[in-house]
Amino acid sequence: GAVVSQHPSRVICKSGTSVKIECRSLDFQATTMFWYRQFPKQSLMLMATSNEGSKATYEQGVEKDKFLINHASLTLSTLTVTSAHPEDSSFYICSAIRGPSHNEQFFGPGTRLTVL
């Protein structure tokens, strides 16, 4: 299977600071990357869809000014949580689609964000 890395795996920050999470597809080019948020014992909640070279598409209810997404290349997307608050504490997971002829979605290992 394809490999998607995510960095950092764990981050603890103070309220009001910004945190950047990187998502990389290591052995394939990803035309599309997704960012998810997952609460304990719940399913994945799609936050935004990121396409290389274009603006991300955010799901309803997700603040685009708070969760900045940049898809700089076919192998890298970043999520920046700006002015983080304790309620932003969560498990953030990225995924990459191996395309364009495939529908296969490969997930990163996730980032545990804790905002104090």
Next chain:
Amino acid sequence: QQQVKQSPQSLIVQKGGISIINCAYENTAFDYFPWYQQFPGKGPALLIAIRPDVSEKKEGRFTISFNKSAKQFSLHIMDSQPGDSATYFCAATYTGNQFYFGTGTSLTVIP
């Protein structure tokens, strides 16, 4: 509206038994149905997937059964092992633009 409905929410199976997780969907445009396995604190991993032109796909101990007319698909884990204890998510998509996930099934395999 839940595009993909998954059951059961939790499942306990004896070692060596068969684990069965079911999913149902509404949108007939879906053309790709993957299953993901997730261990605590980790990202989901693609386990097995099927397209609607086949009724069954088997990979090792894992089998997907697909019923297009009933709009249902299921995951069967044969000879379940304690190492299979995880949360399983079904999903559906068309064109890969967005994936719709089930609510997850927490599987516990008892030794």
